[in-house]
Each structure stands twice: as C-alpha cells, then as structure tokens.
Amino acid sequence: xxxxxxxxxxxxxxxxxxxxxxxxxxxxxxxxxxxxxxxxxxxxxxxxxxxxxxxxxxxxxxxxxxxxxxxxxxxxxxxxxxxxxxxxxxxxxxxxxxxxxxxxxxxxxxxxxxxxxxxxxxxxxxxxxxxxxxxxxxxxxxxxxxxxxxxxxxxxxxxxxxxxxxxxxxxxxxxxxxxxxxxxxxxxxxxxxxxxxxxxxxxxxxxxxxxxxxxxxxxxxxxxxxxxxxxxxxxxxxxxxxxxxxxxxxxxxxxxxxxxxxxxxxxxxxxxxxxxxx
Amino acid sequence: xxxxxxxxxxxxxxxxxxxxxxxxxxxxxxxxxxxxxxxxxxxxxxxxxxxxxxxxxxxxxxxxxxxxxxxxxxxxxxxxxxxxxxxxxxxxxxxxxxxxxxxxxxxxxxxxxxxxxxxxxxxxxxxxxxxx
Numbered sequence: 249x250x251x252x253x254x255x256x257x258x259x260x261x262x263x264x265x266x267x268x269x270x271x272x273x274x275x276x277x278x279x280x281x282x283x284x285x286x287x288x289x290x291x292x293x294x295x296x297x298x299x300x301x302x303x304x305x306x307x308x309x310x311x312x313x314x315x316x317x318x319x320x321x322x323x324x325x326x327x328x329x330x331x332x333x334x335x336x337x338x339x340x341x342x343x344x345x346x347x348x349x350x351x352x353x354x355x356x357x358x359x360x361x362x363x364x365x366x367x368x369x370x371x372x373x374x375x376x377x378x379x380x381x382x383x384x385x386x387x388x389x390x391x392x393x394x395x396x397x398x399x400x401x402x403x404x405x406x407x408x409x410x411x412x413x414x415x416x417x418x419x420x421x422x423x424x425x426x427x428x429x430x431x432x433x434x435x436x437x438x439x440x441x442x443x444x445x446x447x448x449x450x451x452x453x454x455x456x457x458x459x460x461x462x463x464x465x466x467x468x469x470x471x472x473x474x475x476x477x478x479x480x481x482x483x484x485x486x487x488x489x490x491x492x493x494x495x496x497x498x499x500x501x502x503x504x505x506x507x508x509x510x511x512x513x514x515x516x517x518x519x520x521x522x523x524x525x526x
Numbered sequence: 527x528x529x530x531x532x533x534x535x536x537x538x539x540x541x542x543x544x545x546x547x548x549x550x551x552x553x554x555x556x557x558x559x560x561x562x563x564x565x566x567x568x569x570x571x572x573x574x575x576x577x578x579x580x581x582x583x584x585x586x587x588x589x590x591x592x593x594x595x596x597x598x599x600x601x602x603x604x605x606x607x608x609x610x611x612x613x614x615x616x617x618x619x620x621x622x623x624x625x626x627x628x629x630x631x632x633x634x635x636x637x638x639x640x641x642x643x644x645x646x647x648x649x650x651x652x653x654x655x656x657x658x
Contacts, residue, residue, distance in 0.1 A: 249575070250573050250576075251572050251573070252568055255564075255568060288578070289579055290578040301614060304615060304617070308549040308550070308552060308553045309550065322545075323637060326640055326644065327640055329622075329644045330643050330647070333644055333647040333648060340651070340656070455549070456648075459618045459619050460648050463652040464651055464657060466612070466615070466657075467584065467656070467657025468583075468584055468589075468657055469581075469582065469584030469585055469589055472578070473567070473603075473607035473608045473611065474576065476560070476611050477560055477564035477607045478564070480560055480614065481557060481564070484557060
C-alpha cells in the first residue's frame with residue numbers, strides 16, 4: 249500500500265469516525281485509536297498523538313456553535329480547566345513510563361465505561377437550592393436559555409467534581425482522548441449541572457485540556473504530520489456532517505449499535521495489549 | 527429577569543460569541559494550512575510506503591517550532607502540515623489568552639487569576655522540558 253492509498257483510506261475512516269463520534273456524543277478520537285492500531289497496525293503512540301489533535305479540532309470546531317446559544321458555563325469551564333490541564337500534564341508524563349501494553353488495556357477499560365455512559369438514560373435535573381459555599385464564592389452558579397425562558401441553576405459538590413475532572417485530565421493526557429464522557433459525568437452526576445450545560449461546557453474544555461498534553465506529545469514525536477493530515481481533515485468533515493444530521497435524526501439506536509461496536513473494539517485492544525501485540 | 531438586564535450578563539454573552547468566532551477561525555485557518563501541506567506531501571511522497579508500525583521517536587524536522595518554520599520556508603509538505611497542527615493546538619491556548627483580557631475588562635479579578643493559572647500550567651507543559 250502506498251502513502252497515497254493509505255492516506256485516502258484513512259481519510260475515509262476518519263470521516264466515519266468523526267460522523268459517528270458526533271452523532272453519539274462520544275467524540276471522534278475514541279474511534280481513531282482502534283482504527284489506527286487495529287486497522288493499520290500503527291504504533292499506539294502515533295495513534296494517541298493523532299487522536300489528541302483530532303479531539304482539539306472537533307472541540308474547537310463545534311464550540312463556536314454552542315457558545316452562541318449561550319449554554320456554556322464559561323466560569324465553571326475555566327475553573328475546572330485548572331483540574332483538567334494539571335491532570336493532562338501528569339497524564340502525558342505518565343505515558344512515558346507506562347508500557348504501551350498497559351496503556352492499551354487502560355484505553356480499553358475507559359472506552360467501555362464511555363460506551364456504557366453514552367447509552368445511559370439522561371435525567372435532566374435542575375438544582376435550585378444554593379447549598380455549596382464553593383459554588384457561591386467561585387460564582388459557578390449560572391443560567392441558560394430554554395424555550396420557556398431563562399432558567400437559573402446551582403452547582404454542587406465542587407471539590408468532588410474537581411477531583412473527577414483531574415482524573416478525566418489524566419486519562420486525556422495518557423490516552424490522547426477528549427474524555428468528554430467523564431467530564432460530563434463529573435458535571436452532570438456529581439455537580440448537578442443541567443445535562444445540556446454539562447455537555448457543552450465539557451466540549452468547551454476538551455480543546456484546552458488536550459492542548460496542555462499536545463505540547464508535550466509534539467516534543468516527543470507522538471504527533472506525526474503524515475497521519476495528522478488525513479485524520480484531522482477527515483474527522484472535522486465528519487463531525488460537521490454529524491451536527492447537520494443530529495438536528496433531524498433520532499440517534500437512540502445508532503447510539504446503542506455504536507456502543508456495542510466500541511465495546512468490541514475495546515476488548516480487542518485489551519486482548520492485543522495483554523498478548524503483547526501492540 | 528433582573529439578571530438579564532445587568533451589565534455582566536451581556537458582557538459575558540459578547541465574550542462568548544467572540545470566543546466562539548475565534549475558535550472557528552482558528553480551525554478553518556489551520557485546516558487550510560494542513561490541506562496545502564498535505565497536497566505537497568502526497569505529490570512528493572505519495573508513491574512511497576507508509577512506515578508507522580514501529581515508533582521512531584521524535585523527528586527533529588517537526589518536533590520544535592524553529593525546525594517546523596525552517597521546513598515551511600523550504601516548502602516541505604510535512605512541515606507545512608505540522609505548522610497547521612501547531613496552529614490547531616494554539617487555537618484553544620489563544621482562547622485562554624483572550625479570556626484573560628475579557629475578564630480584565632469586566633474587572634473580574636478572581637477569574638483573571640484562575641485563567642492565568644490555566645495559562646501557567648500550559649506554559650509549564652510547553653517550556654518545562656517535559657519532552658524528555
């Protein structure tokens with residue numbers, strides 16, 4: 249296979265990854281790593297670097313649409329970015345010391361958790377009681393527009409959310425993924441932020457978190473231009489297409505099918521990691 | 527409703543829209559650079575064989591900015607792609623720098639500090655010699 253064929257096939261694969269990633273809310277990056285390692289037998293370090301760049305591209309590309317709607321809680325995002333960026337730097341450092349086989353196994357576990365989280369029913373709760381001292385002092389409480397008018401919400405369990413965000417940051421830096429599912433879990437389940445606000449704020453944070461570890465990856469040679477070229481362009485085009493379809497389609501079944509596929513890929517990654525094939 | 531007419535609400539809203547636009551321009555611009563570099567790379571190396579099975583470690587042609595810029599000056603495809611990638615990584619960082627100014631305009635000192643801490647972590651990651 250020449251570089252030309254390789255690039256074209258990868259471009260198509262990345263397009264599909266971006267499309268499915270945006271339709272299911274899992275992000276394009278999580279599919280890129282199995283695609284590169286299992287499909288193209290690429291070293292997992294190249295795969296991680298490429299996926300991280302793809303995560304930055306999709307996060308920045310779609311953030312503009314969300315912030316315009318005024319749903320993103322910028323203060324909450326900025327405060328929690330302290331946690332995710334410190335975590336991401338730690339994760340990128342950890343990546344040097346951990347054997348790639350272990351990284352593959354951790355990736356598989358995180359992938360399965362993300363898949364389960366993406367099909368879990370989404371309760372849209374609204375916390376109106378102002379109970380958290382932290383949230384008051386950091387002015388994290390916010391409001392967002394709904395068809396019925398502006399709704400105020402309060403944020404809770406700030407230290408717990410902060411710790412979970414640090415973990416999400418470590419995994420992002422270690423595995424080259426946006427770890428959007430974990431960020432949403434921290435805000436939605438732990439901090440009781442409304443689901444819509446959680447997802448958009450999480451997306452807003454992914455780019456900054458990923459950039460913190462990407463600068464380390466770049467110096468380490470994880471980010472290869474020959475792979476980034478088709479993957480970044482493919483994932484971006486796919487994500488754009490996905491948001492267009494998302495407005496019309498019912499994605500419930502797609503989400504379930506995709507989660508099953510992701511789980512199978514995750515198991516394959518873990519098997520290859522344990523048997524030393526990666 | 528009272529909040530809706532307060533100054534901070536609208537200031538925030540303007541900032542958010544500006545930030546969103548900044549991010550989008552960053553992505554569009556970097557994609558164009560990546561595409562241009564990619565075209566040159568394919569024309570020159572499209573017939574060769576890809577080699578990604580074994581990790582080769584850092585490549586001194588594109589693991590630092592001066593080398594990337596030198597390659598861009600010489601018209602090398604992969605360095606141009608990497609410049610686009612660096613711009614893409616720089617987009618969210620630019621957003622953070624911009625937020626420092628935005629919070630300064632609002633005289634929100636707490637969030638100026640918080641934003642500077644985030645910027646500090648990224649700067650440490652960039653210049654702290656973590657590349658190994």
